[in-house]
Amino acid sequence: MELFAVPDLPEIREGDDLAALIRDRVDLRPDDVVCVASTVVSKAEGRAVDLADFPAGPRAREIAANLEAISGDEKDPRFAQAVLEESTEVIMEAPFLLTETRFGHVGVNAGIDRSNVPGHDLLLLPKRPSESAARIREGLPADRVLVTDTCGRPFRHGQRGVAIGWAGMAPARDWRGEGDRDGRELGVTVENVADELAAAANLVAGEGDDGTPVVVVRDFEWGDHGESDAHFRDVDGDLIRQAVRGWSFD
Template identity: 45%
Template sequence: MRRLELIALPGLPMVAAGDDLAALIEAGLARAGLALVEGDVLVLAQKIVSKAEGRSVALADVQPTPEAEALAARTGKDPRFVQLVLAESQRVVRARPGLLIVQHRLGFVSANAGIDQSNLGQEGHALLLPRDPDGSAAALAARFGCPVVISDSFGRAWRRGTVGVAIGAAGLPALWDLRGRPDLFGRTLQVSISGFADEIAASASLLQGQGAEAQPVVLVRGLAWDAPPNPAAELIRPESEDLFR
């Protein structure tokens, strides 16, 4: 019987711009008496990656455009915050009071382009997503010698509540194509494609939490896969397959 373990690293310090994130996590593993083994995956909350990469922006330095001012009036949001959202986005998907859904420049569809103001420790600042989450995951995976998933919390169409999803991945199949394999009774799978990295991110988010948990790094142990690695960008549905656009 296979066993899956999820272990949140304790005692990680607040991350600041320019910090060596890999070194902080390596120190956290050592404090917890953990050594990485084959099959381990590290899941990092997007926030600490963005912080280390200096993606925090002071709202006082942002000059909103007329488009941002108009959209801020519709949504009731700070025009400077809306300007950051627009600058990070390809298009506005939906806007109403209190809600702004956009397609991020990287393809994600989410509220506020993933820009957040919680748990920053800097009043009047907002935190953007990493410029290249898959690239960030790849650099960290090279340092650790194990796969890395960068997770964020997204809402979902048709369902309430947020869940952890992968916005960056390296060293594993973010999208795992199971078509052609047999099911329990030998029937060939025709359409089964697993969002493997999303499933990992969602499981880790149970420990990472959404508020004051202060557990942004989770070690997932006991996973197995037999497909080549591909990045989290593969999880974004192409426009040609999007029936709701």
């Protein structure tokens, strides 16, 4: 398997046809997995916004005041308002704002980015990243597309890429029922291939001014395994979320 960045992509603007820009720069093969950083999907979809677009309501002002008191740093209540408007649930509001976005992804600040957004204050995540992935896929000779974002993880320092949208492939490879080297049957292993590929692609894409938001994974083989559509956990089956909901910071 190899990974390479699509070269010479321009600064992406609202209305740009990402598939056409990619197609013009690389000869894709049907079984390539094209990994697109959410940042450029958002830019193309007009998700760059300004703090002035989010007049803060009472809940946002309360959240920002609390965060400001805890951190000692100035917190703009309009930013909290933007996070609330992108979210269906506030899971934690201190010492950072952790929410579920409208498409089911749980992340700090609803994944709203303040880097790589020329001319605007904020970049919201794509509204429905799997639909974005499907649209991009339609314009490409490659059969599989992932939309990625850089995200932190609980229990570990540092960030890495995750898949927030996918098309043309199931997110996970199901090992249940297969054997290990000792003949023991695997009972629970559902490997999130979409996240694994997204992490590798993110490693190639970089985080700063590299200008390489699209990475092609070539010769990745699924192998003889089942598929699983499970990606974002349902609230009911999410024990960690249920525990964190009852937790308060002081």
